Amino acid sequence: MARVRVHRGGGWDVEVVQRTLGVVPHVVPPVTAPVITIDGIVEDDASAWLREVDARTGLRKTKTAITRADNLRTFLHYITAHNTSLRGATNAHIIEYINTRTTGPNRVSGNTIASDRATIRGFYEWLRDERGIPLPITIDELRTANGPVLSMREGRGIPKASAAQTPLEPPQIDELLAAAITRNNGQNYTAARDAAFISLGLACGARADTLAHLLTYELPQAPSSTPRNPNPVEGDLIQMRLPGAVSKTSREVVLPAIRRHLDRVRKYVDPETGGRRLQLDRWKPPANPIWVAIGPTAKFHGIVDTDGIRRNFNTMTADERRRLVTKTGQPAMIFLTVHRGRPLSERTAEEIVADVSAEAERRAAEAGSIFPHVTTHDLRGTYATHLAALFYFGVPTSAGRDLDGRPHRINIQSAVKMASIGLGHIDQNTTQLYIQQVGLMASRYTIDAFLGRTRQ
Structure with missing residues (x-):
């Protein structure tokens, strides 16, 4: 304790x-x-x-x-x-x-x-x-x-823009997720949740507060089969929208999410086989729930409650998100606490990454190597760096085009600027730091390593 x-x-x-x-x-x-x-x-x-x-x-x-x-x-x-x-x-x-x-x-x-x-x-x-x-x-x-x-006087002169960034390399991501899945021999409900939480951070680079308050409705859905296209194939980068109301800005961000990481989150929330279902037994509806009557549609990125009120995801507050109950009587929040089935706090969200990182660091030390200490902020840095590397290699977004409208690789400077959009801001000093990191990673790993197609 x-x-x-x-x-x-x-x-x-x-x-x-x-x-x-x-x-x-x-x-x-x-x-x-x-x-x-x-x-x-x-x-x-x-x-x-x-x-x-x-x-x-x-x-x-x-x-x-x-x-x-x-x-x-x-x-x-x-x-x-x-x-x-x-x-x-x-x-x-x-x-x-x-x-x-x-x-x-x-x-x-x-x-x-x-x-x-x-x-x-x-x-x-x-x-x-x-x-x-x-x-x-x-x-x-x-x-x-x-x-x-x-x-x-003490500590004066440390620039606020000096946020420590430790972008993980592809093999280190596998080590971090392995630590999450097998921590305590995987004999608790936290394993799947912690791995999914880290994966969502790697998929979209959102801040801890945003990750903790995202809804199942806001995960991009896999394409459905149709008679004309019975076996639809998703791209490696797919469009995702992050709300501004629970982050530092009020501006909604539309970004390319990295599908290999998003797939783990989708499996976690699967109502029939996902690990999230094991936590719902402990969940109790809030005292003043908001019941969903109509889910999001192609024309409205939000929900309509049983009182007929339209609630846009981008303007929905953290409190409203915590009170949201789906038509099947389940919480709409993706992540819940283990013992009481409540929505995560921002502090708990940050502790998830810190605890899993500590386990990865311990395992590395036992093996005679070093693993960097990872925070939710480092997941953001990893997302931006890997996304920039994928742009540089020429992986198309859902639109299939780069900044110049061409589907081929672009220079690192442009790739970094494109990736920075996903972080919700563009800072030139931070961008300059990413350029070197992207260049080093792109020279050491193939496109398959970034997309999880092979282990390196």
């Missing part, structure tokens, strides 16, 4: 209390702010600060308090392992913590470091003002075009 935990807050689950304790719980106003515990004991300073953060941001319905709680939990894990506390942490502890987050196999993105630093600074400034504890950080006054600003 983890020593440091974040409890998200909220109201009583009346049914659970009555079933477990045999009593009706009192009507108590819910605690909305996160609470942090260490070995089951509330960390008073951290929890008090989070209550203040929640009070400042709750009316704007932001995720700030939860984000700060998750950041503080990670920092607490580190200093607890070094036999100190939040009040006892020194400047050296904070500097070393930032170093561990920015170097080595467990490095995180520049955006994550910026969020970490904002949390550390905010907490310790509050601790100074409210408890009289001296700052273990250094605050400098910097001159800017908009006037002087106060800035935490």
Whole structure:
């Protein structure tokens, strides 16, 4: 059991209390702010600060308090392992913590470091003002075009665009999926789900929050046989649409998904043979479900509920997606938790990849080799790099044409720009990094290796 935990807050689950304790719980106003515990004991300073953060941001319905709680939990894990506390942490502890987050196999993105630093600074400034504890950080006054600003010195200068990317090579993908499938000897429900979750990230490069909230309706369907075409064959790249409402932008992205990875997800959600069906026994409809009356059509990328309301997938919120129930009485979310059959949280989604990666790293170490630490962000980098390599080799999209309208190979620069669309943004600095990676991979592996036709 983890020593440091974040409890998200909220109201009583009346049914659970009555079933477990045999009593009706009192009507108590819910605690909305996160609470942090260490070995089951509330960390008073951290929890008090989070209550203040929640009070400042709750009316704007932001995720700030939860984000700060998750950041503080990670920092607490580190200093607890070094036999100190939040009040006892020194400047050296904070500097070393930032170093561990920015170097080595467990490095995180520049955006994550910026969020970490904002949390550390905010907490310790509050601790100074409210408890009289001296700052273990250094605050400098910097001159800017908009006037002087106060800035935490520790960790300053790490660019937000410096997100660590570890694009996996084709053989490493096989190792990662093998770790997911055979972890704990494959004797649990998580094996198929974890492999499918990683495969979906590799297929479309979506962020963790988007992957966790995608619906079964949004998976591209395999072509149906017709009298004129009894044995339809899909291309290696097929069109997929990602919603913007549960990601960083509000813009829907239409991208070419890599079919070899998408096939594993399709098998997982198969109602008759897929691993997902094993989790549905634990699932219970939400208190306020949205029942689907009409599924998506060729003209409308969304659903119509039993009240006649049309809900476009691109504008459907995370909460609406979690409440969506299909006409057969099943959750519309692709991925569920193991024990309660609930939709995944973004944190759980990220932990899936981290846990499977840790297993692949352990196996590699036992074999005397090295496996890179992989995050959901690295799945995005792998998707973009492999897609660019496939474009370079000349694999056609569903339209069968490249940027110039020709079905033959294009240069690496253009291939990278095409692949970047799938990430939801185009950043020239990131693109330049991909160019070298694509060139190296294209020189080492054949098109069959990227498409999973052969093992190399």
